[in-house]
Amino acid sequence: MNPRGRTDLSTFDNRWYDPGRPLAVRVLWLAAHRAFLQTAFPWPSRLKSALLRAFGARVGEGVVIKPRVTVKYPWNLSLGDHTWVGEGVWLDSLGRIEIGADVCLSQGVMVETGNHDWSKPSFDLVVKGVTVEDGAWAAVRSLLLPGSRLASHAVLGAGGVLSGDTEAYGVYAGNPAAKQKERRIGSAP
Template identity: 30%
Template sequence: MFFDDERSNRLRPQILTELVGQYLNDAERARLYGLPETTRIRERAKIINPERLRLGEHCWIGEGAVLDASGGLTVGEHTSIGVNTLVFTHSSWLANMMLENHTGSDLIERKPVSIGKGCFIGSLVVIMPGVTIGDFAVVQPNSVVAKDVPERCLVAGNPARVFQRYDEEYIRAEAARVRAENAGD
């Protein structure tokens, strides 16, 4: 019933980890994936090549997110990655065009992705290989990030572009506003 070849034997532990992970809570799932214990990783999130993922403390990974770390993926502390977001660090487009889309193809291109600390990556975002997202950036839902994002800005759209830049004073004022509103509840 099961294949006994190199690829199957390499993939089977990952498949079983994902299956078992569906029955765990966030903290148990983080431990199963070898992530920091402060990580909250929701159901159906998938990590491709978790050994190439560097994740900071206090990160949140939403339901159904796919983190492809095959080309190297770094996520800074206190960063959230939204529901059903896709982070790609590889592309096989050229392997497809050359009819060489097979395991181990030398036409699969891998480029690392870096997401800074204190970032908010909305739901249904697509991040393409080779992108760097600066610290304290916000990526609005349904955006496609195909090029680098500067720190302390809000980007949105397809392709994502900068809509707002903000400084520390703006963030502190917004934090004070939200805390005051929440205290009134």
């Protein structure tokens, strides 16, 4: 036996996790999701917003949803007014994802609410919500990990990996994301 321990995936058990809707609803969502959100066809954002609402998402007014967007469980999603969801965004909403108003999630952004406890032999599922507050921007291909919060008007730079909390109007970059400077709206970058 290795003194550092071993992973034993045969003991993995996530029966405690409840996806929030019966299997029939989840299957119906998968079909609608594939046809209207994950496709490259540019369906109108109003149609996509209505579809998300029909499956339990809270979606504000004027939301823009680009093609090829993935939403795991819409009933765990809230999108504020005038938020933009860029092409190829992945919202892995095993847990709550709360996105405020006037938020921009650029192309390829991933918001993850599920992870695994790598310290356990059974590799237990861990679910924690993610919050993106009003006016924040997650730049192209950035990653927000479970339990993270992108504060009001904060920026997560391209390819940045956020695994915790941020300060309002902070500009963050890197892996792990670290504060680089203050965001000043209305002035030159």
